[in-house]
Amino acid sequence: MTPYSEDLLRGVLSQHSSKGVLFALQTTQEVLGYVPDSSLNVIADVCNVSRAEVYGVFTFYSDLRKTPPAQVVIKVCVAESCQAVGSRTVVDELHARGYDVHAGTIQDDIACEQIFCLGNCALSPAALINGVPMGRVTADALLQAASEMKQ
Ligand code: FES
Structure with missing residues (x-):
């Protein structure tokens, strides 16, 4: 897992901003191992949607993790x-x-x-x-x- 950094996440997601919120959430989890709360603002910004919209998608899919996974x-x-x-x-x-x-x-x-x-x-x-x-x-x-x- 890569430690969270807003700049890192922006760099990764900016290449795929047209693929939508779910793709951005999945990519965040793939890179970081989970979706930190603070990353929701970055995803909203990169995808040009509200944080509430990102949060709605995030909470709908149970496979998206709020905390780092266990070993x-x-x-x-x-x-x-x-x-x-x-x-x-x-x-x-x-x-x-x-x-x-x-x-x-x-x-x-x-x-x-x-x-x-x-x-x-x-x-x-x-x-x-x-x-x-x-x-x-x-x-x-x-x-x-x-x-x-x-x-
Ligand atoms: S019901 Fe299909 S694997 Fe458990």
């Missing part, structure tokens, strides 16, 4: 197929260990979040760890894999 991000599928074969148990076991997937809890540099269908229903319950798919997961397997990724 490891676990995303547990909570859609129908996964629920039918045990994702609620996985979610409950993670919750018992202090990770609320519905709130996106970060603990020990591991974040747990919910996601809705990864297209990996044949291996339900499914999850992603830093974007890598895992199937037939358990809370133990997810936390073990997350710990190994941190090292």
Whole structure:
């Protein structure tokens, strides 16, 4: 991740100002790892829209982060197929260990979040760890894999 600097962000975004607010938000997150509150003014200026408009787009998309990401991000599928074969148990076991997937809890540099269908229903319950798919997961397997990724 690159440390935030208004000049850096203006330089990156000014090359793509015609691509719109969502593209600017995604680019900011790609460069910085998240979308700092202070970057919303820069995006509004570069895209020639109000800060309120940028904020509206920013808050609509749950994949846009307000804070720096954890080193490891676990995303547990909570859609129908996964629920039918045990994702609620996985979610409950993670919750018992202090990770609320519905709130996106970060603990020990591991974040747990919910996601809705990864297209990996044949291996339900499914999850992603830093974007890598895992199937037939358990809370133990997810936390073990997350710990190994941190090292
Ligand atoms: S419902 Fe979980 S991967 Fe499709």
